[in-house]
Every structure is written in structure tokens, then in C-alpha cells.
Amino acid sequence: MDEHGGGLSLLRDGVPLLGFGLLFVLLFRRLGLGATLGYLVAGAVVGPAVLGLVGDAEEKMGVAELGIALLLFLVGLELSPSRLWRMRHDIFGFGLLQVALCGLAITGIILAATDFSPAAALALGLPLGLSSTAQVLPMLQSAGRLRTPVGERSFATLLFQDISIVPLLTIVAALSRNPADAAGPPGWMLALYTVLAIVGLVLAGRFLLRPLFKLIGNMGEREMFVFAGLFTVIASASLMQLLGLSPALGAFVAGVMLADTPYRHELEADVEPFRSILLGLFFLAVGMTLDLNAIAERPLFVAGMAAALIITKTVVITLLARVFGMPWRQGLGVGLLLSQGGEFGFVLFAQAQSAYLIAPEAASVFGAIVTLSMATTPFLMLASKRFRAEPERSTREAAGPQHDGASAIVVGYGRFGQTVAQMLIGQGLSVTLIDRDVEMIETAGDFGMKVYYGDGTRLDLLRQAGAADAELLLFCIDGDQLDAEMLHSVHQAFPDADLFVRAFDRRSVMKLRGAPLSGVVREVLESAIAMGRQALDAVGVDEGEIEKTEAAYRQRDIERLKVQKETGDLYAARDHMFSQAAQAAEQRKDAEPG
Known part of the structure; x- marks a missing residue:
């Protein structure tokens, strides 16, 4: 009976949750604000803080976290060694410095503006150094700017940010303040578990997963690819969770294990629909868990920290772009484009909360800061368009970026x-x-x-x-x-x-x-x-006669094929064929007296 009631509850909650999600995503897409913000606002509206149409956000968050796992799995699939090597300077040079400098600068601001401990400030500041891949990439694609210098540098930076989620999760685990009565291991042991688990997953991928996908490929069953792909993600995530680590980390490692295999594109295409649905559900659940009362108590702090976040990241990234040889206009474009907080901030805030580094109220407040910063990005890009535009002469002379994909x-x-x-x-x-x-x-x-x-x-x-x-x-x-x-x-x-x-x-x-x-x-x-x-x-036969015969055959064949395609009749224009009967008739005609 309870199970039946639970099923009815899931269906009952699903109608307003998905309905409001659809409404706000369409609205926010129309306004150019992106789907992520639409999901977050929809979750807040239907959640207990506003309309109260849907409850038990924690249970839904547990299911929706699979969306983050699938997102990191797909990120891992993108990280083939050849691609990393081709973009190594932008990824591991610009990207590394951006994450480190922005994260440390924001950590310093948090320490100066709050009474958080250094460990808590670091657990909040480093995630705020990341930007929103889910928001920035669609903006670049829809504007047709992904292959421009700004787009390429932004993409490389986002790629490193996606990679950096792994060490950031490990850092948060190492900083863990799990008390003794929580029966959790100390931070240093969690870090050791992380390294051992990654090594184990890599070995499992080489000796178990590759033969498994080879077997499925030989069978030619697409449904089994979907099944095996989801199994790989869930099994890797479950192993990490069993060890008290982040499930998302396990999914990321699983993706990297398969990035350089022949099955990469098939897996991407099969897993992508599940990722999109569950990631949307994740942001809906995040919106539901936002403590709007805690935010309402400190509106100036939320607005001030969001402004400090945007200004700090814009300045640091613009200066860094100049150091890497970009013109200041393009550098400003990259800085503004990456000035917001990102979706991985919610993941890392939840991890920091589980590690007893921050309170749930702090996670809600800084989640609101990320949300507000994301809302400003489209308006900042629009307002700064005139400043970022190259002079007329320069745009005519500028050459387009080199194509780095397959021709x-x-x-x-x-x-x-x-x-x-x-x-x-x-x-x-x-x-x-x-x-x-x-x-x-x-x-x-x-x-x-x-x-x-x-x-x-x-x-x-x-x-x-x-x-x-x-x-x-x-x-x-x-x-x-x-x-x-x-x-x-x-x-x-x-x-x-x-x-x-x-x-x-x-x-x-x-x-x-x-x-x-x-x-x-x-x-x-x-x-x-x-x-x-x-x-x-x-x-x-003489070479000239051979050429003549070939030319005649080709001409007849072209004419015959044209008629066949027009009529759809395989037997059409049979008289265009060379045939023994036609040749015999031609010979008889030539033999008859004039």
C-alpha cells in the first residue's frame, strides 16, 4: 500500500515539477537567460518556500544527482588524449591559472567579508572560480561564435574547469571535518581512498569494460549499448559512494576510461538524452532546496557577493587573457562570458556540507549567489557589446580561426x-x-x-x-x-x-x-x-576503338539511368543497352543489299 502511495506521490509531484520546469525554461530561453536558470527558478517556485506544490526535495535530489554523474561521464568521454594534447596550452595553461587565481581571490574575499574558517572559505571560494558550461556553451553556439578566438579560449577554459572538478572534490574530501560520532574516516584517508578508487576504476575499464563493449558491438544491439553505458556510470558512481566519496567523481573516471575507445561517439549519443533529462531534474531539485528565508535575511550580502564574484572573475580573466596575448577587447569578452558561477558549484557546496565544512544555510546563500551571477551574464554580454566590438577596419582584415575539428x-x-x-x-x-x-x-x-x-x-x-x-x-x-x-x-x-x-x-x-x-x-x-x-x-582491339566503345557505353548508361530515376522503373530505356540481339539485328541490317 505504501509503495502504491509512493508511486501516486511521484506522479502527483511530477506534474507540477515538470510543468513549471517546462514553462520557466521556455520563458528563460526566450529571454536569452538559459535553461539552467529556468530550472532553478521553477524549482524554487514549486518548492516549499513559495507555492509548496512539491515536497521532499532531498529524495528527488538523490535521484537527480544521477544527472550530474551522467554530465561528468560525458565530460570524461570528451577528454581523449589527442584532444587534450592539441589544446594543451589553452587548457593546462590558461585554464589552470584561471581556476587557481579566481578561486583563491574569491576565497580571500570570503575570508575578509565573513567569519568562515579558512577551510570553509576555500571550500566555497574554489567552486566559485568555476563557470557555467551549461550556460556559456549554448550562448556561444547560438551566436555562432564557438569557432572565434573568444569562443575557442572560453571552450578550453571550460574544459579545464570540468576536469578540475576531480581535484576539487578531492580537496573538499581532504578538508573534511567529519566528527568521530559520524563514523566517517578522516580527510586524509578519504583522499587516499580517492586515489585507490581511481586506480581500481582505470584497471577495471581496461580489463573489463573494453571487452564488454567489444562483445556488445559484435552483437550489434544498440539497446545493449544504452544499458551498458548506464550500468558503467551507475556502477562507478556507486563504488565511489560506497567508499564515502563523490559519485560524480566515479562517473568522470568511467568516461575518461572510455574516451580513447572506438565506442566513444556511440556512448555519447546514447547517454545524452538521459543526461539532459536528469540534469534538468537536478537543477529543479536544487531550486527546491534553496532556503529563501536565509537568503531574504541577507539580501545585501547575496547581491554584494554576486557583484564581487563577477567583478573579480572579469578582472582576473581579462588580465590573464592579455598575458596570453589576446587583444584587450577579446580578453574582456572572455572575462565577461566566464564571470558567473557554475552548476558544479552546487555539487561542491553539497559536498562541503556533507564534509561538515559549511552549514545548510551557507550552501543556500552561496547557491543563490551563483544563481544571481548566472542571471547577469546575458545582460552583461549585451551591455558590453559595443566595447568588445573590433573597429570596422580590423574586422575586415581579421582571419577566421583555424578549424580544429574533422574536415x-x-x-x-x-x-x-x-x-x-x-x-x-x-x-x-x-x-x-x-x-x-x-x-x-x-x-x-x-x-x-x-x-x-x-x-x-x-x-x-x-x-x-x-x-x-x-x-x-x-x-x-x-x-x-x-x-x-x-x-x-x-x-x-x-x-x-x-x-x-x-x-x-x-x-x-x-x-x-x-x-x-x-x-x-x-x-x-x-x-x-x-x-x-x-x-x-x-x-x-585498337585503343581508339576501346575509347569509342567506353564513351558510347557511358553515354547510354547515363541516359538510361536518367530515365530509370524519373520513372522508377528498372526496365525503362532497355533499348539504350548494348545487347547481343540488338547487335545481331544491326549486323543483319548492314548485310542487306542497299
């Missing part, structure tokens, strides 16, 4: 795709390779080729692989997996990329009628013509 995506790395990829790589193009054959992927690795596992006909997987920035999408897969409708969808999703398709025969070409293709190649055509030429040469 081409080759779907299908069999005998056909291998040749296509070799030619593109031979001209210096950056190529991403995707295939579903696990054995072939491993064989390609023996030859130094990195092939990712996945179904390249899926739009979400193509998007994860970087199709939005690619110049070429080449489908080199065999069989009848492609049709005009699917290719129209690909072109609509990625209009800047030229589409090329390998078709097996004329039936395949007819199936693609009307598709927005830049090129289609029949696999059997050129090789068959080459053999026909060799055979004619072997029986002594």
Missing part, C-alpha cells in the same frame, strides 16, 4: 571507405572514421587508423562526431541502408557539408532519387569498365 566524416571503413579515406588523408584533410564492424575496427588499429564504433546513419551520432563543423560527409557503407528521406534529414541537419554516397548498383542509385547529393558513385561501375577495357585490349 570530413567517412561512414563505413570497409574496402571502399578505406580508399576514400586514404585519398582525403593524403591531401592533409582531418578525417573521422565510423564503422560498426568491431573486428575491422581492431584490424584498422593495427595499421594506425582510429575508427570509432557507431551507426553513422544516426543524426545524433553524426552530431556527436562533429558533423556540424565538417565540410564533407561521405557514406561508404554497403547494402541498402540509405534512402532519399534519410539523406534529406542529414542535409537539413548539416547544411554546410557536401554529401557523397557509395551506391552498390543502379537499383541503389534509383532509391536515392531526389536526394541532395554532391556526388554518388556506383561501386561496380568503374571497376567493371576497367576490366572490360583490359579484356578488349587482350583480344587485340
Whole structure:
């Protein structure tokens, strides 16, 4: 009976929670404030502090924390060694200094403005040095500025901030003031547990997870990939929680373990929908847990600390950008863009609260400071647009940033795709390779080729692989997996990329009628013509006659295929074919007396 009542309660709470979440996210998106703020405000409105429509925020927070775990898992998947090496200067130079300098500066402000202990101030100040990936990246993408110098430097900084969540969680664990009656280990032991757990997860990933995903890949079951991906996240997070550590840390390590495997893009595409839903639920639960009474008692402190946070981060990041050689206008743009607190602040505040470093009221007050700072970012960017704009002459002369993604995506790395990829790589193009054959992927690795596992006909997987920035999408897969409708969808999703398709025969070409293709190649055509030429040469036919015959065949074939595509009839224009009956009739006609 209790279980039935619990189910009804979950459904009853779900209606206002999701309904208000949808309403406020749409409203805040419309105002350019981002979805994260919409979720936080919706949670506060439906929570006990305002309307009281939904209760038991702590229980919902426990479920919603899986959203943070999935977010960190996806962050870990992005951290392949090759990508880190390519962006190493911005990530580990600019990003490291930004987190350290901003975090320590804000820690000093907290110490000066409050009576917090140094450990508590550090547990609050370091998280405030992080910015909001969930807010900044969509702003850059929607404005088309992700590939500009400001966008690239901001992205690298956010990437390091995402990485820094791991050492920050470890620092908070090491500072833990768990009392003896709480039956918790001291901070130094928690730090040791963290290191041992990470080593154990890395070994498990190498010797257990990779063989598991190889087995699933051989089975070709997409549903099992979703299942195995969620299992990996939950198992890693549960192990960390069992040791008294952050579950999010376990999910992050699990992502890093799989970042350099062929299954990365498939996992990203499969886990992303769950991440989006649960992360939204997490921010709703955070909004519900905000103690608005504690905030209302100290409104000037909240507003003042939010202003101090924004000003401090803007100044530090702008000066740091100048040191790294950016013009002051671009440096100011990066500083303002990253001036807010971020979503990981809520995670670290909760961790600091669990470690008895801060009280729940302090977590609510500083959560409100983060929320207020996030609300100001769109307005600050809009208000400073004139100051950040380059002079007219400079913008005309400035060259665009270099493309650091793949220029081409080759779907299908069999005998056909291998040749296509070799030619593109031979001209210096950056190529991403995707295939579903696990054995072939491993064989390609023996030859130094990195092939990712996945179904390249899926739009979400193509998007994860970087199709939005690619110049070429080449489908080199065999069989009848492609049709005009699917290719129209690909072109609509990625209009800047030229589409090329390998078709097996004329039936395949007819199936693609009307598709927005830049090129289609029949696999059997050129090789068959080459053999026909060799055979004619072997029986002594003159080279000129061979050329004449080839040209005639090609012309007839083009005309015949055109009629077949127009009518959809495979038997149309049969009279365009060379046939023995037609040849015999032609010979009889020539033999008849004039």
C-alpha cells in the first residue's frame, strides 16, 4: 500500500515539477537567460518556500544527482588524449591559472567579508572560480561564435574547469571535518581512498569494460549499448559512494576510461538524452532546496557577493587573457562570458556540507549567489557589446580561426571507405572514421587508423562526431541502408557539408532519387569498365576503338539511368543497352543489299 502511495506521490509531484520546469525554461530561453536558470527558478517556485506544490526535495535530489554523474561521464568521454594534447596550452595553461587565481581571490574575499574558517572559505571560494558550461556553451553556439578566438579560449577554459572538478572534490574530501560520532574516516584517508578508487576504476575499464563493449558491438544491439553505458556510470558512481566519496567523481573516471575507445561517439549519443533529462531534474531539485528565508535575511550580502564574484572573475580573466596575448577587447569578452558561477558549484557546496565544512544555510546563500551571477551574464554580454566590438577596419582584415575539428566524416571503413579515406588523408584533410564492424575496427588499429564504433546513419551520432563543423560527409557503407528521406534529414541537419554516397548498383542509385547529393558513385561501375577495357585490349582491339566503345557505353548508361530515376522503373530505356540481339539485328541490317 505504501509503495502504491509512493508511486501516486511521484506522479502527483511530477506534474507540477515538470510543468513549471517546462514553462520557466521556455520563458528563460526566450529571454536569452538559459535553461539552467529556468530550472532553478521553477524549482524554487514549486518548492516549499513559495507555492509548496512539491515536497521532499532531498529524495528527488538523490535521484537527480544521477544527472550530474551522467554530465561528468560525458565530460570524461570528451577528454581523449589527442584532444587534450592539441589544446594543451589553452587548457593546462590558461585554464589552470584561471581556476587557481579566481578561486583563491574569491576565497580571500570570503575570508575578509565573513567569519568562515579558512577551510570553509576555500571550500566555497574554489567552486566559485568555476563557470557555467551549461550556460556559456549554448550562448556561444547560438551566436555562432564557438569557432572565434573568444569562443575557442572560453571552450578550453571550460574544459579545464570540468576536469578540475576531480581535484576539487578531492580537496573538499581532504578538508573534511567529519566528527568521530559520524563514523566517517578522516580527510586524509578519504583522499587516499580517492586515489585507490581511481586506480581500481582505470584497471577495471581496461580489463573489463573494453571487452564488454567489444562483445556488445559484435552483437550489434544498440539497446545493449544504452544499458551498458548506464550500468558503467551507475556502477562507478556507486563504488565511489560506497567508499564515502563523490559519485560524480566515479562517473568522470568511467568516461575518461572510455574516451580513447572506438565506442566513444556511440556512448555519447546514447547517454545524452538521459543526461539532459536528469540534469534538468537536478537543477529543479536544487531550486527546491534553496532556503529563501536565509537568503531574504541577507539580501545585501547575496547581491554584494554576486557583484564581487563577477567583478573579480572579469578582472582576473581579462588580465590573464592579455598575458596570453589576446587583444584587450577579446580578453574582456572572455572575462565577461566566464564571470558567473557554475552548476558544479552546487555539487561542491553539497559536498562541503556533507564534509561538515559549511552549514545548510551557507550552501543556500552561496547557491543563490551563483544563481544571481548566472542571471547577469546575458545582460552583461549585451551591455558590453559595443566595447568588445573590433573597429570596422580590423574586422575586415581579421582571419577566421583555424578549424580544429574533422574536415570530413567517412561512414563505413570497409574496402571502399578505406580508399576514400586514404585519398582525403593524403591531401592533409582531418578525417573521422565510423564503422560498426568491431573486428575491422581492431584490424584498422593495427595499421594506425582510429575508427570509432557507431551507426553513422544516426543524426545524433553524426552530431556527436562533429558533423556540424565538417565540410564533407561521405557514406561508404554497403547494402541498402540509405534512402532519399534519410539523406534529406542529414542535409537539413548539416547544411554546410557536401554529401557523397557509395551506391552498390543502379537499383541503389534509383532509391536515392531526389536526394541532395554532391556526388554518388556506383561501386561496380568503374571497376567493371576497367576490366572490360583490359579484356578488349587482350583480344587485340585498337585503343581508339576501346575509347569509342567506353564513351558510347557511358553515354547510354547515363541516359538510361536518367530515365530509370524519373520513372522508377528498372526496365525503362532497355533499348539504350548494348545487347547481343540488338547487335545481331544491326549486323543483319548492314548485310542487306542497299
